[in-house]
Every structure is written in structure tokens, then in C-alpha cells.
Amino acid sequence: MRISDILRVKGERVVTVSPEADVTELLSVLAEHGIGAVIVSRDGSRVEGIVSERDIVRALAERGAAVLSEPVAAIQTTEVRSVDREAAVDEVERLMTERRFRHVPVIENGSLRGVVSIGDVVKFRIDELVHERSTLEEYITGERA
Numbered sequence: 001m002r003i004s005d006i007l008r009v010k011g012e013r014v015v016t017v018s019p020e021a022d023v024t025e026l027l028s029v030l031a032e033h034g035i036g037a038v039i040v041s042r043d044g045s046r047v048e049g050i051v052s053e054r055d056i057v058r059a060l061a062e063r064g065a066a067v068l069s070e071p072v073a074a075i076q077t078t079e080v081r082s083v084d085r086e087a088a089v090d091e092v093e094r095l096m097t098e099r100r101f102r103h104v105p106v107i108e109n110g111s112l113r114g115v116v117s118i119g120d121v122v123k124f125r126i127d128e129l130v131h132e133r134s135t136l137e138e139y140i141t142g143e144r145a
Contacts, residue, residue, distance in 0.1 A: 003092060003106055003116055004085040006124050012114045014105075016041040019048055019073035023059070026051060026072050036117070037103040040076045045111045049076030050103060082107045083116070093121050 016039045017029050029038055030053065040049035051072055059067040059075040067075065082105040083092050092104060096118050106114035137143075 001089045001124070001128070002085065003083055003087045003089060003114075006089065006116055006120050007085065007106065007114045009124075010114070010116075010120055012106075014039055014044070014112055014115050016044050016112075017051070017072055018042055019071060019076065021072050022069050023056065023072060023075060024068045027056070027068075037115075039105055039112060039115060040072055041112065047080050047082065047105050047107065047112055049073070049078045050080050050105065051076045052102065080105060084108055085113065089121060089124060092116060093125075096121065 015029060015033050015035060017026055019040050019042065021029075026038065030036070037050055037052035039047055040051060041047055049072075055075050055077060056067075059070075063070075081095060081099065081101065083095070085106055085108055087106075095101065096104060102118045104116050105112055106116060
């Protein structure tokens with residue numbers, strides 16, 4: 001299975017924030033959309049960084065509440081690993097586990113086309129297992145649902 005299969009169900013909508021936005025604005029964006037990370041991008045197409053709740057907590061622990069008025073660029077992760085739509089879900093799952101990422105941008109032809117979270121991957125895996133179980137039960141019992 002491919003990342004495109006996850007995006008087909010999830011959709012390709014991506015929430016971004018400008019690197020110039022302050023961390024307080026970032027917090028509002030995360031809360032408004034109920035997400036744990038946001039892509040940093042001036043144009044919504046090119047990935048300049050990513051900021052997660054973890055990044056915010058680390059910055060607060062290091063620099064205190066003053067970080068809330070700093071620009072997002074001051075706390076973003078700039079070395080962002082991305083995948084394309086044709087990446088195998090297994091490979092992305094391995095990347096997330098080994099590198100301890102929870103969110104990976106999906107890039108196609110140099111442009112941002114989605115974000116896959118560890119929750120998306122887990123949901124996909126569970127759905128896959130439920131389908132396999134159902135198919136096996138139908139095969140064993142000879143019943144079709």
C-alpha cells in the first residue's frame with residue numbers, strides 16, 4: 001500500500017503557518033485545527049520547516065514564556081524529511097519509528113501535497129487488519145457479508 005492510499009481517504013488539505021508568525025499565533029492554529037504539527041511555509045507549497053507541539057514545549061523549557069512572542073522560524077525544525085505519494089506505507093512507518101517523527105510532509109513535483117501523521121498510518125493499518133480479518137472469516141465460513 002502507498003501513501004496515496006492514505007491521502008485518498010484523509011484528503012490533501014494541509015495547514016501551514018508563515019515563518020514570520022509568532023508562536024502564539026502558531027498555538028492558535030494548532031488548537032483551531034486540532035493538530036499536533038504544522039508545516040512552515042510562506043506560500044503553502046514550499047516546505048521551509050515543520051513545528052510540532054514538542055518543539056514548542058522544548059523552546060518554552062529552554063527560553064521561558066518569552067518564546068511566545070518569537071517568530072515560528074526561531075523554533076521550527078528546518079531539516080524536514082518528506083516522502084512522495086508513491087512511498088510505501090511500510091517505509092514511511094519505518095522512517096517515523098526510526099527517526100521519531102510523528103508527521104511527514106508529502107511532496108510531489110516539488111510542491112506540498114499532504115501531511116501524513118503516525119495516527120494516519122496506525123488508522124490505515126487497523127483498517128487493513130479489519131478488512132483482512134473479515135475476508136478470512138468469509139473464506140472460512142463460506143459466508144459473504
